[in-house]
Amino acid sequence: MATAGPPHYASWVPPTGHSAPSTAGVDEVRTIFVLGFPPDVKERELQNLLRWWPGYEASQMNFKGDQPMGFALFTSAAAAMAAKDALQNLVFDLETSSTLRAEMAKKNLYVKRGVTGMGTETPPFDQSKRLRTAGDYTSQYAPPGGFAPAPASWVPQSYIPPAGSFDPYAGYCMPPLQPVAQPLVTSVAPVAPAGYVPMQNTKDNPPCNTLFVGNLGESTNEAELRGIFSGQPGFRQMKVLRQGRSTVCFIEFADVNSAIAVHNNLQGAIVMSSDRGGMRLQYSKNPFGRKKEFMNNHQENGAPGVPTRDTNT
DNA sequence: AGCACA
Structure with a gap:
């Protein structure tokens, strides 16, 4: 066993939706710095880990030797800190029992125009939308499906391409997530x-x-x-x-x-x-x-x- | 790889 156990469960404080979100501190650091990934981690893994997080904007994985260092930019410092707390001590990989350490970065991640960490050859289509939508999360953690570019075949849970291309929902054709009924x-x-x-x-x-x-x-x-x-x-x-x-x-x-x-x-x-x-x-x-x-x-x-x-x- | 309660 030897599970040192994932320690503090960071109870997530929602990034205050009412207090002037994005325009507030423009020069604030709203980037986190994450260590502890296994050496074979891919940048995409960081992106997929964070892309649903409220306020997520972009991320990047750098490799110092074989020591990966992740950076992720958020719309606000509050969102960044919330994400940082959530990642703290997260067991990223059970097999290598690698545990993440997250800190606020020294300076903000520089994002090249048109690159939001969704891949290097980013399709032009929803970049701006992605950024705009991010701000909306502050009021409520809306379902990610809401802005998923979703061609009908896009099945969110299949991070791993189904081997036999078996789609249990083939017959159901997921309704395109119309605005969920009032909570x-x-x-x-x-x-x-x-x-x-x-x-x-x-x-x-x-x-x-x-x-x-x-x-x-x-x-x-x-x-x-x-x-x-x-x-x-x-x-x-x-x-x-x-x-x-x-x-x-x-x-x-x-x-x-x-x-x-x-x-x-x-x-x-x-x-x-x-x-x-x-x-x-x-x-x-x-x-x-x-x-x-x-x-x-x-x-x-x-x-x-x-x-x-x-x-x- | 486990499906209860009305």
Whole structure:
């Protein structure tokens, strides 16, 4: 074992949306400096780790010898510090047990015009949009899917290209994330997970209003889960189930779209208290709110096998 | 690789 354990779970303080966001301190340092990556880390990994973070603008991986140094620029110093705290002591790679150290940088990352860390040969299309959108995150951690350039085939959770090009959603054609229904819980800003781990989700069920969370270790802390989910738009309720060595969890949302958004956005999100890194999100087999159908199908107070004639539909 | 509760 020897898990020195991911120490402080940085409870994420939302970058204050009301106090003059971007225009405030123009010469403030809003760049973080991250050490502790395994030598074979790719710049892209840093980008993918941070690209959903509120206020993220650009990042870059430099190599001093074989010691990678990451830099990431945010829209504000507050956003940068929040990200810094979240990355602090993050176990980046379980195999090499490399733990990240993050600090505020000495000076801001210089971003060449048109390069935001999304790749060097950046397509011209949404650079400006990307930057503009970033500011919007200050009020609420909106679903990343919202600005994903998303051709219909873009499946957010497949960080790893599916080997057999198997797409469980082929038949469902993800609705393009229309603005999620007004959150029932508006006040709570979601606690952003400390990071993401690529997660393959080979078997899934049709989208519904309830998510099933798997790949959670027995040590998983319910409060942490609640912190992550309860602030998500459309969140209704959550139930944690201990199953011996592992833990599972159900989350109900007000509507399917909210569930879809979370299913995509939080796929592989790192659960600190779990000993398995990222969580796996699937749609539940038995969603909430289907009691009637369930009961009807089971004829619980009638003759068990009697077929129901669909007299009224 | 684990799906409860109504």
